[in-house]
Amino acid sequence: MNLRESFDVPAPAIVLAEGEFGKTGGKTSNGVVMHSEVFDTRAVVDSTTAGESSADVLRRPDAPEIPIVESVTDALETAPEAEVLVIGVAPAGGELPEAWISGIEDAVRAGCDVVSGLHTFLGDEEHWTELAADHDARLFDVRKPPEGDALRVGDGSVDEVEADVVLTLGTDCAVGKRTTTFELYKAAREARLNAGWVATGQTGLMVGAHDGVVIDRVPADFTAGVVEDLVKSVAEDHDFVFVEGQASLTHRAYSGVTLSILHGAWPDAVVLADEPERTQRTHFKQFLVEGVESEADLIEELSEAEVAAISTWGDPEVERERHGLPAVNVYEAGGPADLLSAVRETLEAAAPSSTTGGSQ
Template identity: 35%
Template sequence: MLFADGVFNQPEGKTAHGIIRHSRIFRPVAVIDRTLAPGSTESVLPGTDVPVVGSLENVLDLRPEALVVALTESDYGEWKDGVFLHAPRQAGDLPEFWRQEIHSAVRHGLHIISCLHQHLARTELADQLGVGQHIVDIRRPYDNPPKYSGRRQRSRAKVIHVAGSDCVIGKRTAALQMRAAADRLGIDSGYIGTGQTCMLVGCDNGAIIDRTPVFQAAGLVERLIEEVESERDLLFVKGQASVLHPAFGGLASAILQGSQADAVVFVHDPRRRQRYHWEHLPIGDLQTEIKLVEELGGAPVVAVATRGEDNVERLRHIGLPVADPLTRGGSETLLNAALEAAGLALPAH
């Protein structure tokens, strides 16, 4: 059961979107979003058909095992005259309906998997759990993050880093679509998680990198890769935000440099002019950012991912392969460019 009340058809619903499209851990039985209930996820994510309901009580007959709180306090918004108005809240400042649904889930014996900034396992809910019932707070800091070493002594895996020009622009979708394409081609591939959705869809190793002190973030990414790279031929690492983002550029650069990638796929929406939830800040120049990503990361940007065939045409001029990873053959186009640059041959058939 995914809780995405009020945001499922908004960019703030990205965690729920990712779980429905790509999770190897959860099988969603329904999505809670009063603004779209009753309905189906197909209206938001074509090709999917998960019921959208108004509350947990509507689907108890499906016997859900867990409630995944697939948003954070900062994702909160209110609808007025059919328009979604983003109204982020502070950690722990939960709307009453959110509290009601979480408490209802605990009373009915469901596990709670929470993306909230507030750690629910440290609240009174922990005293209400039954035997074998658990609360898992996804956004926990990594214990004792290591320092960055800069070593490039990998025994097996090639690494593809997925960078982008902004937040919520499709980096995770591109990375996971390429992983799926690699699987279809018989390539032994894996995924390094760097954020909450990555952890919930299933990854070989991962951490919430934005909970790590910035001077240890690159070292943590390096460590996550080192711990599993001998088990895979190919690893995908999703970046966060943008290296030119005034607020999050340090995080984006740390993940990029920590990944020590062999090739980079860059994600961009040419129609976006202002930064996501930072409307007073313009998007950086595409060519400038690509060059900067190459300089900071030491690996070439080999392809550009975008959404929609119209955007693909808008970006043809940059001289790199451009594709929509959600269209037929799109993820293969991106993957093939990355494999060629990384020097990883396709398996023989």
């Protein structure tokens, strides 16, 4: 899915982040507000933070100043020019909360398209499809997986890609893989490199990846093949392809999808995202985080890629000394450019004759 193709970007949008704006559960809303190249957020709906500063809620001084309001009705009054309602929270259980229904209906009646990250697909329900048709609105269910001929097992055809492929993996979930991928892509564009990126989660699709799919909805046997096709698609028009990873190879709950992404992307270099102070896995306190060395060893054992650098939440100098790898905090000024430099050094060392792409 490439949402860029469906909108006159950046499309003015309302982001529904009820109860979760600025929190981990609102990471899709947070990412859309901070980074989206598809949607220009004009109002955020979250009754728990209404009236506060978006920079304060996101704890990011560089966050855009966007009104936070109580309801979708208030958002439509604040931003009557909005063309899209982005549902940026996936509630526990994945169902559409009853309290949200009337607000989403109001947005559709106002002619807004709806981009949904819910596990429930609005486009499969007659109520929503009829309402959208009556008001010339469109429904986008970004979690909906590819079907039929779009599903295949991996066959190694990604080996023929001429672009340099860089994959971001991590030592755990929620360590900044999507943010790191986007910041690398943005730094490459600022350096006038012909770069594109692949999303494997809903936030990346809404931020504006050049292609992607919510990979945890793809049947296991076909995950590597789907990732291969995404990388090949983006590589057709770009010299560098940055790929968002998921989870970690040492995570007992989610390692299967991580390995499928690694094998499907078959990268030339890997950036490893890490939160150095984390010892227990997010949502799985019974599992310990194995750490950078274990993760890097597995990546290099299970692929032909080299771990080029660490994207850390900690002190880069401390992490460089601890692990013997370039370490960068992408939230610091100049961090993304420094991380890109480390990646390019690894790529150039692997293929000295190539400086713009084509190391495979």
